[in-house]
Amino acid sequence: MTKACKSCHLLVESEAACPICGGTEFSERYNSVVQIFDASKSEIAAKLGAKAPGRYAIKIRDR
Ligand SMILES: [Zn+2]
Numbered sequence: 497m498t499k500a501c502k503s504c505h506l507l508v509e510s511e512a513a514c515p516i517c518g519g520t521e522f523s524e525r526y527n528s529v530v531q532i533f534d535a536s537k538s539e540i541a542a543k544l545g546a547k548a549p550g551r552y553a554i555k556i557r558d559r
Pocket of ligand 1: 501502503504505506514515516517518519
């Protein structure tokens with residue numbers, strides 16, 4: 497089950513901690529997924545605060 501990191505919005509599969517920010521809080525309730533290839537050139541990445549390529553959730557619903 498894909499889940500989204502609550503701090504940086506990165507989507508991960510089964511990791512216990514987020515590989516980017518080290519966060520351990522995830523939500524399985526999110527919408528609007530975006531694929532970021534080059535974080536330094538992406539406006540969406542800047543908006544999300546994403547610093548690494550990957551798939552991110554734009555919106556995370558808390559519960
Ligand atoms: Zn994270």
